[in-house]
Amino acid sequence: MDVRDATRDVRDATRGRSGGGRPPRRGRRALIACGAGAAVLGGVLVLSAPWDGRDAPPPAPGPAALARGAVTTGVPAALPDLAALIGDRETHLRAHPLDGASWAVLGAAYVEQGRRTADGANWPKAEKALRTSLETGPKRNPQALEGLAALAVARRDFPAAKKWGESAVKAAPKRWTAHAVLIDAYTGLGDDKGVGRALDKVMELRPRTPAVGALAAAVYRNRGWREDAAARISDAAAKAEAPAERAAYLEQAGRLAFERGDREEALRFFQEALRTDPDQRAAQAGQGRALAALGRTTEALSAYQAALAKRPGPEYALELGELYESLGLGQAARVEYDLLRERARGAEEAGADEALMLGRLEADHGDPAEAVRLLRAEWGRQPGIAVADALGWALHRTGADEEALEFATIATDGDKGGGVRSALYVFHRGAIEQELGRSGPARRHLREALTINPYFSPLRAPEAKRALTELGEPPMEGPPD
Structure with a gap:
């Protein structure tokens, strides 16, 4: 250039x-x-700045x-x-x-x-x-290399993030922020061992800062260590000094609380994040999520609309559309889904990878075969856990349930890398097992999804309850011979 x-x-x-x-x-x-x-x-x-200490602080x-x-x-x-x-x-x-x-x-x-x-x-x-x-x-320029890695993460281009991040680490091995950006890159590539190595290095170089605590919380969440994640992010929020930093950690704490089904605590975290930094739009969308779970749908719709007005992220449009759909407002839902497609296309023109978001949308609210096409390519390029779950569900929506179960198992089996305690992922696995006639595993996973978070989705949580009712109680069996 x-x-x-x-x-x-x-x-x-x-x-x-x-x-x-x-x-x-x-x-x-x-x-x-x-x-x-x-x-x-x-x-x-x-x-x-020079200061002689006699008049006033710098x-x-x-x-x-x-x-x-x-x-x-x-x-x-x-x-x-x-x-x-x-x-x-x-x-x-x-x-x-x-x-x-x-x-x-x-x-x-x-x-x-x-x-x-x-x-x-x-x-x-x-x-x-x-x-x-x-x-x-300079010839060795870790700041620029690290910036390119962070840009690739923002674009969801995890192979590029890995390349730039590893180059930054090579240029400055003791620069902890270069190791930190590799955590996101390896997570997107499904490389759990790489995530562990990068986190160990970050904690060795910078163990006591709030930012590192927040990174550790995200990794622990992905491994299913929910209590450890909550403790880490709580400490990070308490120690953060700048309002924007503290608000970001409060929003992260709110997401963790919501994922374990604690609607009231999640709402408190999201509200406090917004009070701390009114530009924290992720917290505003989280507020909508928690309010919907509490049955306060009018307030929830307002919160989502306010978040989208200032931060038009496709994920918020999908959540709002599904909330509309759960309320029987199909036309309003379709407007949000169309906006999601428009925003995703704009992001792709700017170099972002929106295949995961578009695949999730098409699987449930569009063309499932197109979702499979998008997500197969995504899995081949960057096989993260979120992609495994989305591809499994898209295959289920096309009727390919045997193959769908393979990916749903990857997304939910800790031995295969899917340690995250996600009610949505477990619901997907249970629904696929029910379709295959595997009543015992289906019943177990549907119950587990509702135990993890009974309010995980305004559309899918009621589906999980209906599916359990259809399955009924397990048959009574006598003792084995």
Whole structure:
């Protein structure tokens, strides 16, 4: 890539933005201070401005500096701070287009902003900035390599995430954030041993930070260690200092609570996350999930609609559509499913892989044969547990239940890698077994799904209850001969 092209992209991106390309006065001071020297402590960029200790403490870092501290130390950043950081770096790079380190920071900021807003337009900008950093930065450039790995994770391109992440680790073996991004890459590829190695390395290099606690919680959740995951994320939320970081961990705690069927606790976590950071739209969608489970459907619909207005993620459209469908509002559900397809197409144009989401949609609300086609290709490229579950269910919807059970077993059998305690995955396995006439296993798995979380889906939880009623109680048998 020509550095002049990337510089022109930055210039064009900032034209017409409110406030112009020139950062706020406070942001300029922070940027100047960053150029003079800074240190990252506890996830926050601490500026090394001179201070003789007699008059007043040094000034607090500005929004751009706070966001830079976040994106370079593996913690969530506030959206307004990210906007300030992007404006600062774009302004700086128009004057200093060969500053490879700033290109890496800008690319990482684009990735984080795109992740927070579900805006695929960020991905091409991030890729240009990070590749320009590789061209203009030092020969060993772990920041840019790590940024490309994070971008690949955001796009659900886990083979690329593995490639870039392993290159970043090779360039800087003691950089814990490079090992951290590999956790997501290996998870998407179904490599549980790789996940374990990466987590061990992260905990060796940075054992006591909230961000590492949140990473550990996610891994423990995927292994079915629910109590350990809850303890880890609770500690992370308690120790986080920045509001955006604390809100992200509260949202994660809410998801864990909901997955174990605790609607009230989940709702409290989601509400607290929103109070802490009003831009935490994942918590707002979680609020809709919990409210629907509590029977407060009008509030649930409002929460989902508000989340989608600010973060139009396809997964929220699928959840809202299924809630509408459970209420008998088929036309409203179809509107959401069509919006999901539109958003997924837009994300794919920006380089994202939406095969999993589209496969889930088509299996239940569209063309199951198309779902099988999409998900077979996805399984061949990146065989994660979520893909195994979705492919098994899509095969079931086409009538291929014997093969469907093979994938459902992978998704739910800890010995095969499926250690996560997912009520939806277990329901899928039970429904497939029922179709195959395997009443005993079907009854066991359908009950297990409702034990894990009786409210796991407004559509599928009632189906599980109906299926158990159809199966009835197991036959009474005498003692064996």
